[in-house]
Amino acid sequence: MRDILILIIIGGSLPFILFMPWIGVLMWYWIGIMNPHRLGWTFITDMPVAMMVGVVTLAALVITRDRKPLPFTREIVVLLIFTGYITVTTYFAWSHMAWVQWDTVMKILLMTFVTPMLIYGRTRTLLLILVVAGSIAFYGFKGGLFSILTGGAHMVLGPQRSFIAGNTDLGLAMIMVLPMLLIIARMFRENWVDLGILSRSPKIAGYAAYSVFWLTAAAIIFTYSRGALLGLLAIAPFMFLKMRRKGSLILAAVLAVTVIGVTLPERLVSRWQTIQTYEEDHSAMQRVQAWGVNWNMAVERPLLGAGFNNVYIPNSVWMSYANFEGPWHPNTARVAHSLYFQVIGHHGFGGFAVFMTMILFTLLTLNRIRRQSRHIPGKEWMGQFAWAMQVGLFGYLVAGAFLDRAYFDLMFAMVAITIILRRELDTVEAPAPQQVGTENPGHESSSPAPRDFVRTPENVQASHAATTDRPMSRQAP
Template identity: 60%
Template sequence: MRDLLLFGIIVGLIPFILRRPWLGVVAWFWIGLMVPQAHTWGFMRTFPLAMLIGGVTLAALVVNRDRRNLPMTREMVMMFVLAAYMTMTTYFAVYRSGAWAQWESVMKILLMTFVTPMLIFGPRRIVWVILVTVVSLGFYGFKGGLFTISTGGSYMVLGPPRSFISGNTYIGLAMVMVLPLILVTARFFNERWFDLGWPLKQSWYKGIGLGFYAMFWLTGLAIIATYSRGAWLGLLAVAPFVFLRMRRKWAIVAAAVLALGVVGIAAPDRMVERWQTIGGYEEDTSAMQRIQSWGANWNMAVERPLTGMGFRNVEMGYAWWISYANFEGYWRHALSPHSIYFQMLGQHGFGGLFVFLTLIAFTWLTLGRIKRQAKKADQKWLSEYAWAIQIAFIGYLVSGAFLDVAYFNLVYAFIALAIIMRRELDETAAFSPAQYRPVSLPAGTQAIGAGARTQGVAAVGGMHVRRD
């Protein structure tokens, strides 16, 4: 039944996407982040949903005029550089066939990242993309939080089976990244920043906002119940920024003191033991495996500093891998770089890591600029969401130090949103009332409305005028 329902939804979306291509971006984000096919049991489990929706979206982009030019910002340029650099390292990869297969998957993510700014513009479309992103991952936070409460936190929260975020560490990272966006989305509806249009009625906004507040707190619980030390460190990194942004801080502190000191709510023993292993990492096998892996990838980058070993270097086998390690240990384990930084080093060398971090740094700086200038321009929704994505990157960079998630599609979705939001801010500033100052028109000219398209139009002092 689930298979037929999902199939019907996908088939039903196709004509809408062909008519309005931007809906294809929204659908692609939903499929890529929520992975709805993971909840089916039949033919839809292996159905290429992302490929289908992506193909339909690209076809609609070609035949439909509802699009914008590709904004060549510094982030966009760096993504082209990253794509080119990964292509070069794949050509020199040690495991050529597997590397090209992984290259194809990463290029699909980058392709949709390039397409997104062409189809997503205007406040409503931007917020709808963010809303779908928040709901797609917040669903697991909401569900996981309820599961944590019902079981007393005794069991581990996991992601959807047979998906990229199925493991506790990966779903934990995803929830850490989306947590600040859930908070801002709750405020968006609670304060009714603007109308999103059909199918949401403004009379529903208050209730929807309360639902997102519930999702925020339940997602926080779910992150803790993943038992992922990487996710815990990411949560610790974003928590101070989120706390400072919250209202009624003292009420939250008082509730925490009441729960811990008076009622006596305590973490399960298993969770406490897991936390204590962070300090005593030398005695923890999992931690030592990571250190071994980091050393191996560092040595690979030293041997091939410009090209690295290419995608899927782990498939060269244990004997090859361990030859680059500083020590072997007594374990045999699944090979993994266990870090976005060492993943980029081992697969793409120091050059690849530099390009990757430069892309993130540019995005971070752009979000900071949007946050400051949007606040001055009274564009609260832009300022708040820019702040939320900035904090999400903090969580990613901290948790990502322990996870191989350099190609996580949520990261590139946030980069695309930063590019789109920057353009939105610039266009809002360009057409703000302050730009239209009174001017003295030369003889023989006639003022016309801003934005009119006619021959012989010239701009004089911020106004558009026509020469007779």
């Protein structure tokens, strides 16, 4: 029954995608990030559903007029350079399996280019953000609730045969979307923008979103992933500063520990303690060995590296680049377990420089959006989500140091959203007062501003004239 339901949803969306290709973008990210077909039991698990949606979306892109030109931002330029670079390194790769991974990465990059062409305007952009964050939040809600009910007795995992199958993979994904979930909860609770049926009951939607946020935070902890723990510790201070009623949160935490006696499971504490004794942990030392192998490959071929899927090279060749042999057997710790060493080993230091430049440009653009959007009435929500993706990408860079997810489609989705937000910000004209309910996809009316924005004296009067006179809802806890 589950397989049939998923097939009906995906198959039923294809006619709509043909006439409204922007729906295909949402469906593609839902399938690629959440992997709903992997939750089935029989035939649906092996069906090429992402390819089906992708092909129809590309066909619709060709015939539709409902699209915008590809914005040639610096992120797009670097993405194009990266696309060409990995194609060259694949041609000179050591493994015959290199073209298999190249094909997967190229599909992700292709949709990254297509997304800004079909997604524009406030409504479509927010729907894309909701789909991207919600695809991972599903596992955060389910995993967090399950962990609380079982006392953390089991490890939170993702769907099998997917990018987020492992505990560390899922933990990384949840870290990346956790700040976005906080902003989504605030958006619903305070009803910043009108999203139709999603905005009908802002209090209910807001409290539900806050519940998902906290359960996802719990799910990250109970992935039992050391990399996820470090990523969570890295982004926690930024989210704490963003939260309101900090005193109440601190008091609740103190009462939970001192009065109720809440403690972490012994298994969880033991797992985290191995961070301090990594030299005695074979799993950790295998990663160190793999880091050395990828580094030495890049030293020998600084511009090309070994190419995609270098883990498939003969064992004798692999070990010839190792700095040491461990006591484990067999002595073949192939997976890089670090996005940095993964890119270095695959594409050399040249490819690594292009990859990191892409992320750096994305972070700088998000910072610009965050600073400038607060001065444009009705566009402040862009700055909030720019902050969320900044923090999420920072968590990705920290936790990704221990996980080989350099080609994670969730990361490229954030790059695409950044490009969209930048274009929307750059094309904003001087705001004019409009009556509520007159907006259209090209000209959107203003909406209540998030409460934590700092108004400057110069724009207070303009902001007041552009906002509605509807009273703001009470602050959420």
